[in-house]
Amino acid sequence: MGADRITVVGAGFAGLTALRTLRKQSREVELTLVAPKAELHYLPGTIWIPSGKRRSQDLVVPLDNFLRRNGIHFHRAHATGLSGDGRVLQTDAGAVENDGLIVASGSRFLRKLPGIEHAIIPCDGIAAGEAIRDRLAALAGGTIAFGFGTNPDEPIAMRGGPVFEYVFGIDTLLRRQRRRDKFRLVFFSRSQTPGQRLGERAVEMILEEMRRRRIETVLGEKPRRIEPDAVVLERTRIESNLTLFMPGLTGPAWLDATPLPRSPGGLVQGDAQCRVPGFSCTYVVGDGGSFPGPDWMPKQAHQADLQAEVAARNLLRALAGAAVEETFASELICIIDSLDRGLLVSRKEGKTRALRPNVLAHWAKAAFERRYLRRYR
Structure with a gap:
C-alpha cells in the first residue's frame, strides 16, 4: 500500500498549522492543500492598514516556499462538495481523493x-x-x-x-x-x-x-x-x-453541498477531538467548526491553531489504527491594540487575566506577527 493521503481544505491559520503539524509528525504521509490561492492573508494585521503601519504586501505571504520545503502538493481550487463517505473532495478544478480530511475552510459573515x-x-x-x-x-x-x-x-x-x-x-x-x-x-x-x-x-x-x-x-x-x-x-x-x-x-457556502453534520448556526459539527461525528478520518478545525466547550471559547487564530494541532495528531493516530483521545484546550489570548498600546486579555478554564493598556502589549502583538509569518515565508 502507498502512503496515506491527507487533504487539508483552507490556507488560513488552522489549515496551515494542521499541515505543519502533520509534516512534523510524519514525513511519509502525502499532503495536499486545497485553496483558491497559495497565500496566507494575515487578517489580524489589517487593523494597522488605516494608519499606514501595514500595507497589503506586508500581510499577504506567498506559500510556495513553505509548500516546497514541506513536500506539500497544492491544488488550486475552491471546494464545492464532498462524497458521502468523505473520501472524495469535489472542487471546481477536479476531484481530490483522500484517506484523511481536515476541513479548515473558515467561516463567512x-x-x-x-x-x-x-x-x-x-x-x-x-x-x-x-x-x-x-x-x-x-x-x-x-x-x-x-x-x-x-x-x-x-x-x-x-x-x-x-x-x-x-x-x-x-x-x-x-x-x-x-x-x-x-x-x-x-x-x-x-x-x-x-x-x-x-x-x-x-x-x-x-x-x-x-x-x-x-x-x-x-x-x-x-x-x-x-x-x-x-x-x-x-x-x-x-x-x-x-x-x-x-x-x-456561519459556515462557508460549499458546505451546503456536503453531507457533513451542521450546528444550529451552520458550522460543521466537531467533537472535543475535532472529529466530525459519523465520518471516518474526517476532522474540522477553526472558525468553520462548532465544538463543545465554554461559552467564551473564541473564534480567533490562537484557538484555531490549538484545534489544528490536535486534529492533525488525532488524524494520524486514526490512520494508524490507534485510539483517538487527545482533546484541544479552550484558550483565549487577545491583545486589543490602539496603535501605541494594547490591552492584554488571557482566559483559560478557571482563570481570566486582563491587563490595562500598555506599550509592551502593543510591541508584543507586532513581534508575534513577525514571528508567526516568518515560518511561512
Whole structure:
C-alpha cells in the first residue's frame, strides 16, 4: 500500500498549522492543500492598514516556499462538495481523493441585516482594511459608527475584538492627525456588556477606555438596519458618515453541498477531538467548526491553531489504527491594540487575566506577527 493521503481544505491559520503539524509528525504521509490561492492573508494585521503601519504586501505571504520545503502538493481550487463517505473532495478544478480530511475552510459573515452593504466589514479581507483607510482619509469630519453582531442561532459564532481595535486605533490616528475634534465616534451593541467573552474585568476596561477617549456608546439595542448615512437601532438612530460593522459567522457556502453534520448556526459539527461525528478520518478545525466547550471559547487564530494541532495528531493516530483521545484546550489570548498600546486579555478554564493598556502589549502583538509569518515565508 502507498502512503496515506491527507487533504487539508483552507490556507488560513488552522489549515496551515494542521499541515505543519502533520509534516512534523510524519514525513511519509502525502499532503495536499486545497485553496483558491497559495497565500496566507494575515487578517489580524489589517487593523494597522488605516494608519499606514501595514500595507497589503506586508500581510499577504506567498506559500510556495513553505509548500516546497514541506513536500506539500497544492491544488488550486475552491471546494464545492464532498462524497458521502468523505473520501472524495469535489472542487471546481477536479476531484481530490483522500484517506484523511481536515476541513479548515473558515467561516463567512452573515449578511442578513438590511442595508449591510452600506457598511464595511472590518475582517472581510485586506481590501476592507484599505477601504476603511481610504474612506477615513477622504472624510473632513463627521460621525463614524462601530458595531458587531452575532449568529442568532449560535451566539458563540462571532468576532468582536477587531471592532474594538478599530475603534481605539482610529481614535488614536485622528488624534495624531490633530483632527479628532472634527469627528464623533460611536460604538453600538445589542449587549449591555459588549465583549463579555473576554471576561467581566476586560469589559470594564474597554468601556472605561471608551469613556476616557470620549467615544460614545449606545448599548442594549438591537440593530434594525444600516442606511447609507445612518445606523438604525431599536430606539436610536445614529447618523453616520462611515459605518464599520462585524456580523456574526456561519459556515462557508460549499458546505451546503456536503453531507457533513451542521450546528444550529451552520458550522460543521466537531467533537472535543475535532472529529466530525459519523465520518471516518474526517476532522474540522477553526472558525468553520462548532465544538463543545465554554461559552467564551473564541473564534480567533490562537484557538484555531490549538484545534489544528490536535486534529492533525488525532488524524494520524486514526490512520494508524490507534485510539483517538487527545482533546484541544479552550484558550483565549487577545491583545486589543490602539496603535501605541494594547490591552492584554488571557482566559483559560478557571482563570481570566486582563491587563490595562500598555506599550509592551502593543510591541508584543507586532513581534508575534513577525514571528508567526516568518515560518511561512
